[in-house]
Amino acid sequence: MVERAHRPASSGMRFENCRVVATGAAQGIGAQIVRDFASQGAEVAIIDKLLPEAEQLASELGGTAIECDLSDPCATRSAVTSAITDLGRVDVLLNNAGIFRITPLLEISADEWDSIFAVNVRAMLLTTQVAAGAMIKQGTGGKIINMASMGGKTGAANQAHYAASKAAVISLTQVAAAELGEHGITVNSICPGYVLTEMGAATRTPEMVAEWSSKSPLGRLAQPSDVASMALFLASSDADYCTGQAMNVTGGMITH
Numbered sequence: 001m002v003e004r005a006h007r008p009a010s011s012g013m014r015f016e017n018c019r020v021v022a023t024g025a026a027q028g029i030g031a032q033i034v035r036d037f038a039s040q041g042a043e044v045a046i047i048d049k050l051l052p053e054a055e056q057l058a059s060e061l062g063g064t065a066i067e068c069d070l071s072d073p074c075a076t077r078s079a080v081t082s083a084i085t086d087l088g089r090v091d092v093l094l095n096n097a098g099i100f101r102i103t104p105l106l107e108i109s110a111d112e113w114d115s116i117f118a119v120n121v122r123a124m125l126l127t128t129q130v131a132a133g134a135m136i137k138q139g140t141g142g143k144i145i146n147m148a149s150m151g152g153k154t155g156a157a158n159q160a161h162y163a164a165s166k167a168a169v170i171s172l173t174q175v176a177a178a179e180l181g182e183h184g185i186t187v188n189s190i191c192p193g194y195v196l197t198e199m200g201a202a203t204r205t206p207e208m209v210a211e212w213s214s215k216s217p218l219g220r221l222a223q224p225s226d227v228a229s230m231a232l233f234l235a236s237s238d239a240d241y242c243t244g245q246a247m248n249v250t251g252g253m254i255t256h
C-alpha cells in the first residue's frame, strides 16, 4: 500500500499539497488545466516552448515555468528534472503538449511523421520515465495523465500522423499503467473530441464548428474546462481505482 503525499490538508482544497508538472500548458487546454489545479491548491510547473506565455501564467498562479522544446530528448529529461527540483516533489504529471497537422496520407513526408511522433509520443515516454522514477523514489504513488484524442480511436482523413500518434498515446498509457501500478501510480489518457482552442483555429471555419457540433448529442463543441474537469478527476483520489483507461470527453460523439 503506497502512502499518498497529496492528501488535502486542513483547508479542504482538493489539491492542496499536490505538485503538478505539466507539459504544453502555456496556452489552450493545458493552461486551463493548470489554472484549475492551482485554484484548488496545487503548485504547478509549466514546461513549454512558449516561454513568455508560460512565465506569464506561472506568475499568475504562483508556479514556475521552464522553457523546453519537447522534440529534444535531452532537453525534455532535464526540463522534467528541473521542474521536480523546483517543486520539491511530483504528485501529478500532465502530458498535455501536442502538435496537430492536416496533411493528406500520400503527402506526409518521413520528417513530418517523425516530428509529430517526437512531440506527441516520444516526449511522453521520456517525461514519464523521469517523473515516474521520482514518484517511485518518493514512495508516494502518483497520477500520470496523457492527452490523447478522439482521433486516436477513430482516425480521421488527412490526420494519419496525428491520429496514429494519439493511438500510440492510448497504448503507451496502457503499458505504463500495467508497469507502474505496483508503485501506486495510475496512468490514464483523455480523448477529447473537438475543443475550441488555438490548436486548429487557423483552419476552423464557423461552418465547420456548426457541422461538428451537430455530431454531438449535446449539440456543442468542448470548452477547455470540459477537458480540465476530466483531468482533475483523474488526478484526484476519486479516481484511485482507475488506471490504463482512455476517457472520452467528446460530448457523446463516440461511445467506445
Ligand SMILES: NC(=O)c1ccc[n+]([C@@H]2O[C@H](COP(=O)([O-])OP(=O)(O)OC[C@H]3O[C@@H](n4cnc5c(N)ncnc54)[C@H](O)[C@@H]3O)[C@@H](O)[C@H]2O)c1
Pocket: 023, 024, 025, 026, 027, 028, 029, 030, 047, 048, 049, 050, 068, 069, 070, 071, 096, 097, 098, 099, 100, 119, 147, 148, 149, 150, 191, 192, 193, 194, 195, 196, 197, 198, 199, 200
Ligand atoms: N483542441 C482540440 O480540439 C484537441 C482535441 C483532441 C486532443 N487535443 C490535444 O490536447 C492537447 C492540447 O491541445 P490544445 O488544443 O490546447 O493545443 P494548443 O496548440 O493550444 O496548445 C499546445 C501546447 O503545447 C505546446 N507545445 C507544442 N509543441 C511543443 C514542443 N515541441 N515543446 C514544448 N511545448 C510544445 C504549445 O506551445 C502549446 O502551449 C494536445 O495534446 C492535443 O493534441 C486537442
